[in-house]
Amino acid sequence: MKINLRLIIPDLAHVPSYVQALKEGHRCGGGAVATADHVLKIQAYPQAFLDELFAPKPPTWVNDKGEEFERVPQTTVWLVEGDTFIGDAKIRHRLNDRLLKSGGHIGYGVRPSMRRKGYATEMLRLCLIWARENLQLDRALLSCLEDNVASYRTMEKNGGQLIDITPHPLEEGKMQRRYWVPVPKA
Numbered sequence: 001m002k003i004n005l006r007l008i009i010p011d012l013a014h015v016p017s018y019v020q021a022l023k024e025g026h027r028c029g030g031g032a033v034a035t036a037d038h039v040l041k042i043q044a045y046p047q048a049f050l051d052e053l054f055a056p057k058p059p060t061w062v063n064d065k066g067e068e069f070e071r072v073p074q075t076t077v078w079l080v081e082g083d084t085f086i087g088d089a090k091i092r093h094r095l096n097d098r099l100l101k102s103g104g105h106i107g108y109g110v111r112p113s114m115r116r117k118g119y120a121t122e123m124l125r126l127c128l129i130w131a132r133e134n135l136q137l138d139r140a141l142l143s144c145l146e147d148n149v150a151s152y153r154t155m156e157k158n159g160g161q162l163i164d165i166t167p168h169p170l171e172e173g174k175m176q177r178r179y180w181v182p183v184p185k186a
């Protein structure tokens with residue numbers, strides 16, 4: 001059992017370990033790997049990185065095809081053990097049409113050196129509790145690529161029920177899975 005694991009709001013004390021994770025190829029919130037320039041910038045200006053993370057964001061965002069989407073409020077959380085950053089998750093506060101189709105409430109990633117040790121399973125459990133306490137959710141929608149076994153096993157190990165396996169609405173030629181994952185009761 002992992003007894004010293006904590007879900008925290010990103011803080012200065014854990015930025016050095018976060019930077020090491022990025023250098024390992026950590027995919028923030030299950031998204032893209034950070035560029036070398038971005039990593040150097042965080043290392044040089046850790047407070048500016050946190051300020052940017054917490055800064056109010058515009059109500060819409062634009063993808064690389066120039067399409068504009070509503071931005072749903074989200075909270076970034078870090079899974080830590082002592083001073084060590086293990087993984088992170090982005091918790092969307094509600095769904096919109098786009099997140100309903102793909103993305104869902106929660107996206108997560110565990111740093112490469114810490115994978116296959118049960119951390120994502122525990123991080124998702126803690127995120128679900130966070131969502132119950134802060135958003136009053138009783139279930140969360142999650143999605144992943146059809147062949148991302150590690151991700152969908154993490155959902156299933158938290159009681160996730162498969163909704164469907166369909167062509168990915170945003171990534172041509174790929175399939176995705178969607179799950180409803182129940183929030184543990186208080």
Ligand SMILES: CC(C)(COP(=O)(O)OP(=O)(O)OC[C@H]1O[C@@H](n2cnc3c(N)ncnc32)[C@H](O)[C@@H]1OP(=O)(O)O)[C@@H](O)C(=O)NCCC(=O)NCCS
Nearest residue numbers: 030108109110115116117118119120121144149150151153
């Ligand atoms: C997905 C991810 C977060 C899983 O993290 P993890 O800490 O390794 O997961 P866990 O150790 O909690 O394992 C959860 C389950 O997945 C299985 N699993 C983990 N890695 C696996 C792999 N590479 N292949 C097959 N199964 C795998 C585990 O065995 C476990 O299932 P089991 O108990 O039935 O054996 C991690 O692989 C990751 O960060 N990947 C890149 C980002 C990503 O894909 N995020 C999700 C986007 S939707």
